[in-house]
Amino acid sequence: MNEHEEIEKALKARLSELRTHRAKVGRELHKLLPADSEDQAIELENQEALEAIDKTETTEILQIEAALKRISEGTYGTCAKCGEPIDPRRLKALPTAATCISCST
Numbered sequence: 001m002n003e004h005e006e007i008e009k010a011l012k013a014r015l016s017e018l019r020t021h022r023a024k025v026g027r028e029l030h031k032l033l034p035a036d037s038e039d040q041a042i043e044l045e046n047q048e049a050l051e052a053i054d055k056t057e058t059t060e061i062l063q064i065e066a067a068l069k070r071i072s073e074g075t076y077g078t079c080a081k082c083g084e085p086i087d088p089r090r091l092k093a094l095p096t097a098a099t100c101i102s103c104s105t
């Protein structure tokens with residue numbers, strides 16, 4: 001019985017959601033630009049927005065993967081810097097937190 005089972009479940013659900021969405025964004029990003037230059041300008045702006053989304057989602061995916069790894073290794077909930085337990089309230093608000101509040105600032 002994993003004490004972080006609930007969090008693990010929630011993180012895994014979020015991870016698959018993010019992966020699905022990122023795959024969609026990726027397909028949009030790799031779509032060919034329209035030949036018309038006006039459409040191209042719109043499309044480029046669109047691509048910039050998509051790239052920003054892709055970046056944010058990639059970061060979140062990496063954070064979730066790291067948190068899942070800490071759960072499986074049994075180090076989840078322990079600050080990666082000082083080794084003190086992370087406040088459960090902080091983990092609730094930010095399940096991917098790897099450090100305690102004092103080490104995060």
Ligand SMILES: [Zn+2]
Nearest residue numbers: 079082100103
């Ligand atoms: Zn700490």
